Amino acid sequence: MGKFRSITNSKKCIRKMRTLLTVLLLVWLASCNFQGRNINDPPIGIGAQEPALTVTDQGLILSWLEPNEGDIHLRMSMHNGSRWSEPKTIAKGYDWFVNWADFPAIVANGDKLFVHFLQKSAHTTYAYDVMFSLSSDMGGTWSAPKKLHADTVAAEHGFVSAVAYKEGFQVSWLDGRFTGAENGAMTIRSAYIDEGGEILNSVEIDHKTCDCCPTSMDLLDGIPWVFYRDRSDEEIRDIYFSKMIDSEWTEPALFHQDAWQINGCPVNGPAVSSFKKTMAVAWFTGAQNENKVKLKISLDAGNTFGGEILVNGDKSLGRVDIKLDSANIYVTYLARWEDEAAIVLNTYNYSGKLVDKERMVIISAERGSGFPKIAIWHENLIFVWTDIEENKIKILKYPLNKDHISAQGNLRRNQRIK
Numbered sequence: 001m002g003k004f005r006s007i008t009n010s011k012k013c014i015r016k017m018r019t020l021l022t023v024l025l026l027v028w029l030a031s032c033n034f035q036g037r038n039i040n041d042p043p044i045g046i047g048a049q050e051p052a053l054t055v056t057d058q059g060l061i062l063s064w065l066e067p068n069e070g071d072i073h074l075r076m077s078m079h080n081g082s083r084w085s086e087p088k089t090i091a092k093g094y095d096w097f098v099n100w101a102d103f104p105a106i107v108a109n110g111d112k113l114f115v116h117f118l119q120k121s122a123h124t125t126y127a128y129d130v131m132f133s134l135s136s137d138m139g140g141t142w143s144a145p146k147k148l149h150a151d152t153v154a155a156e157h158g159f160v161s162a163v164a165y166k167e168g169f170q171v172s173w174l175d176g177r178f179t180g181a182e183n184g185a186m187t188i189r190s191a192y193i194d195e196g197g198e199i200l201n202s203v204e205i206d207h208k209t210c211d212c213c214p215t216s217m218d219l220l221d222g223i224p225w226v227f228y229r230d231r232s233d234e235e236i237r238d239i240y241f242s243k244m245i246d247s248e249w250t251e252p253a254l255f256h257q258d259a260w261q262i263n264g265c266p267v268n269g270p271a272v273s274s275f276k277k278t279m280a281v282a283w284f285t286g287a288q289n290e291n292k293v294k295l296k297i298s299l300d301a302g303n304t305f306g307g308e309i310l311v312n313g314d315k316s317l318g319r320v321d322i323k324l325d326s327a328n329i330y331v332t333y334l335a336r337w338e339d340e341a342a343i344v345l346n347t348y349n350y351s352g353k354l355v356d357k358e359r360m361v362i363i364s365a366e367r368g369s370g371f372p373k374i375a376i377w378h379e380n381l382i383f384v385w386t387d388i389e390e391n392k393i394k395i396l397k398y399p400l401n402k403d404h405i406s407a408q409g410n411l412r413r414n415q416r417i418k
Helices: 002-037 402-417
Strands: 049-055 060-068 071-079 088-093 106-109 112-120 128-135 157-165 168-175 187-193 199-206 216-220 223-229 239-245 271-275 278-285 292-298 309-312 316-324 328-337 340-349 354-363 373-377 380-387 392-399
Touching: 049 106, 049 373, 049 380, 060 106, 060 112, 060 392, 088 112, 088 128, 106 157, 106 168, 112 157, 112 168, 128 157, 157 216, 157 223, 168 223, 187 223, 199 239, 216 271, 216 278, 223 271, 223 278, 239 278, 278 316, 278 328, 292 316, 292 328, 292 340, 309 328, 309 340, 316 373, 328 354, 328 373, 340 380, 354 380, 354 392
Parallel strands: 271 316
Antiparallel strands: 049 060, 060 071, 071 088, 106 112, 112 128, 157 168, 168 187, 187 199, 216 223, 223 239, 271 278, 278 292, 292 309, 316 328, 328 340, 340 354, 373 380, 380 392
8 A cells, every 4th residue: 555655655755846837837938928929128239220110001100320330221110919020121222311319110001011211412411312111012022212302402301290081191301402502591391102102282381391300291181281390581480380281282281380490400300199170289399598488289180279288387398199099098208317317107088188298218419319208109199209328229018008007117117217
């Protein structure tokens, strides 16, 4: 009997050991799978910069610029909810213009993608053209690059914004074709790019704008709106807008009178986002020598906008971005924090009431950190920026589920801020 009990106990030990090994294997596999799902670790090399985010029906696209053997590569990777895809080079060149504030971005229209980048047109510093490519298979293949504008002037062309429109893309950009002439100025132009890459209805929207402030475009009730920083003869550089009605752009109009008089470009443009009939616009101003980020909201498809909302005061550096979901408005910006800067998130409801304000992460205030961008994807707010200390692109996922935030998110963010 003693021998029988010994054999039985041995078999029980073997079964327990097998069970334990199985559990450990499952834990290990789950850990591997979790790492594969980790959106915070995109497959990007050291030295990458100029990141941008694009939400599509098939996943979240991250695009960026990356140096490689003397060329600059425009690359992309898609997170499908489980993992990042293998990075793909969209285009490359040795003669590109790379700028911290004027960077490539992808726009999606179903399976069709539009992307732009900047290519030098002469040896002078600020002579470059806007080039674009299209993909009809979600980035699997891309068309040969094509110049967006018809002029051949060696001048600045950039600060592109675009939206999916009809079967193609409505695009706007700052165009410097007249800047070399006496009393010439930077203009803002727009064109429609059809699904075959044809450039149609290329027109001027405004004959005099700020030279190097990003523009922003969105659709509201199916109508393209573009917001940009204007420039008057008296050097007032406030935010203006135009919208396209029946294929024609309306007369440029003042969005809000800050009366910011500055003899130079602040490299700080507006950001617009819409959801159904709600539109919100955030912008930076230094009027009266007071740095501020402001916000205005329309609940009636842009027919009227509410009063200005002060998002942040004199520690603001601007570089704003904005996104809307069905309930809230998310405004991000840079603000000085000790000797560096912080990406700050302000959350508002549609009534303009501040719901939450959080310092997300500390970054450098230098230009190399670029314009942090955000996207709403799978009930998360995704942040992306360039970390110039580590010389790499970083991503932060911020869950929009408040219960999850209070349980886990604050700890994670505090750890990142240290």
